[in-house]
Amino acid sequence: xxxxxxxxxxxxxxxxxxxxxxxxxxxxxxxxxxxxxxxxxxxxxxxxxxxxxxxxxxxxxxxxxxxxxxxxxxxxxxxxxxxxxxxxxxxxxxxxxxxxxxxxxxxxxxxxxxxxxxxxxxxxxxxxxxxxxxxxxxxxxxxxxxxxxxxxxxxxxxxxxxxxxxxxxxxxxxxxxxxxxxxxxxxxxxxxxxxxxxxxxxxxxxxxxxxxxxxxxxxxxxxxxxxxxxxxxxxxxxxxxxxxxxxxxxxxxxxxxxxxxxxxxxxxxxxxxxxxxxxxxxxxxxxxxxxxxxxxxxxxxxxxxxxxxxxxxxxxxxxxxxxxxxxxxxxxxxxxxxxxxxxxxxxxxxxxxxxxxxxxx
Numbered sequence: 381x382x383x384x385x386x387x388x389x390x391x392x393x394x395x396x397x398x399x400x401x402x403x404x405x406x407x408x409x410x411x412x413x414x415x416x417x418x419x420x421x422x423x424x425x426x427x428x429x430x431x432x433x434x435x436x437x438x439x440x441x442x443x444x445x446x447x448x449x450x451x452x453x454x455x456x457x458x459x460x461x462x463x464x465x466x467x468x469x470x471x472x473x474x475x476x477x478x479x480x481x482x483x484x485x486x487x488x489x490x491x492x493x494x495x496x497x498x499x500x501x502x503x504x505x506x507x508x509x510x511x512x513x514x515x516x517x518x519x520x521x522x523x524x525x526x527x528x529x530x531x532x533x534x535x536x537x538x539x540x541x542x543x544x545x546x547x548x549x550x551x552x553x554x555x556x557x558x559x560x561x562x563x564x565x566x567x568x569x570x571x572x573x574x575x576x577x578x579x580x581x582x583x584x585x586x587x588x589x590x591x592x593x594x595x596x597x598x599x600x601x602x603x604x605x606x607x608x609x610x611x612x613x614x615x616x617x618x619x620x621x622x623x624x625x626x627x628x629x630x631x632x633x634x635x636x637x638x639x640x641x642x643x644x645x646x647x648x649x650x651x652x653x654x655x656x657x658x659x660x661x662x663x664x665x666x667x668x669x670x671x672x673x674x675x676x677x678x679x680x681x682x683x684x685x686x687x688x689x690x691x692x693x694x695x696x697x698x699x700x701x702x703x704x705x706x707x708x709x710x711x712x713x714x715x716x717x718x719x720x721x722x723x724x725x726x727x728x729x730x731x732x733x734x735x736x737x738x739x740x741x
Contacts, residue, residue: 392537393458395420396444403483404490406448410457413441413507414536423536431536432511435529436520441507442500442533443478445485447493465494466548466736467539471530472499473555473582474652475625475644477506479636480554482712484725488732495736500533502526502557504648505640513645521648522655523560523582531565542568548739549574550732555682555708556656559583561671562663562694575735576671579728580682580708584659586693587686594657624680628717629709663694670739672731673701674724676710702727 395417396410414431415438417423432438446460468488472480478499485497501508503526510516519525530551534540540549551574553561558581584590622641626634641649673691677684684703691701704710704727705720711728713721 391422392417393422393461395422396457402445402486402489404486406493407445407486407489408448408457409443409445409486411441411443413439414533415439427536431532434532435525436510436512436517437504437529438509438511438513439507440501440529440533441478442498445489445497445499447489447495449493461496463494464496464547465492465740466496466550468495468497468550468552468732468736469530469534470497470499471502471526471551471553471557471560472505473553473557473580474503474656475505475621475637475640475649476554477501477636477640479506480633480709480712482630482632484711484729487729491729492733492736500530502529502560503652505644505652509645510648512647514647516648516651518651518655518658521651522658523556524563525655526557526560527563527565530560540569540572542572548736550577550736550739551575552577552579552732553581554579555582556652558673559656566666573739574670575739577731577735578671578673579711580676580679581673581687582656582682583663583687583690584656584682585662586690587659587683590681590683590686591657591659595654624708626709626712627680628707628714628721629712630714633709633712665695668694668696668700670735671696671700672735674710674728674731675701675703676706676708676724677703678705678707679710681708702731 392412396412397416398411400409402409414423414428418425418428446457468485470481470485472478478501481499485499488497489495504510504516549572551561551564558578561576561578564576584594622634622637626637673696675684675687704724706717706724710721710724713725
């Protein structure tokens with residue numbers, strides 16, 4: 381039993397919902413939620429209540445990936461987390477869940493057994509619904525609210541201890557959560573080592589056409605909810621939105637988006653989409669030397685030219701940006717996108733490992 385375990389600091393690790401053997405040999409994953417951990421006595425109810433009041437979320441769910449070390453004694457998850465070189469924290473985009481990453485983070489752990497990866501459900505989707513799911517507060521639905529909830533979760537689990545440089549953090553965000561990374565607070569992180577990897581970040585400050593599109597769809601969904609006809613309309617709405625969102629993604633990703641769309645309160649879908657179209661939360665000025673952005677040349681949701689203009693105006697340079705061939709899910713491989721998306725996925729894996737090593741050194 382590890383020292384941390386004896387002190388009771390990692391008790392939530394003893395309360396997984398499920399345990400799964402991953403395809404890369406020696407990699408396992410465990411699914412967790414805050415409410416389940418509370419029910420198992422691993423987290424105090426008061427801490428959950430504080431998290432809920434701050435974030436507006438009823439629960440928070442994540443999948444943890446770790447390597448079991450084949451050449452040594454089989455490390456339990458408690459020791460794997462306590463002794464990790466670094467943590468990779470991943471955040472999906474609008475209408476997604478932790479499952480949209482498929483086996484990416486199992487591959488990360490296979491490539492570097494000293495990394496532990498957390499794939500989160502965020503922003504009212506999947507296993508992290510809003511308390512007021514039919515009408516969540518707008519200020520909690522956008523990228524800044526998304527990032528704030530993740531930082532609250534890190535603090536609740538004591539994964540982040542300000543000033544402790546033992547672990548390196550690599551944050552990976554796609555679409556809505558790619559934009560959320562630019563709202564990560566600097567307070568209490570000044571002495572920590574971390575990187576931000578933004579994939580197709582939905583930052584629409586210089587794209588008025590997309591702003592109008594996001595707001596119009598959000599209002600349309602909200603009107604459907606108000607007048608109680610959305611259930612009849614949602615199948616017609618889902619198809620074109622999914623086609624724009626995940627046209628060349630794998631079938632597994634498309635099915636997951638359809639599943640989340642069906643199960644999520646329509647007020648949440650409306651408010652989160654509308655919040656992206658507001659584009660009022662300009663990222664605060666800062667140094668961007670620990671940030672890397674990956675964009676796609678055929679992205680229909682995050683248009684390339686306005687996004688590049690915005691990143692340039694924020695002070696990012698060519699050293700911080702890579703443009704890939706593909707669409708919004710440029711890292712998800714389907715039969716029609718295999719030629720370019722397979723390369724993109726390999727590049728994404730390489731950048732996650734590279735950013736970790738650069739911060740570790």
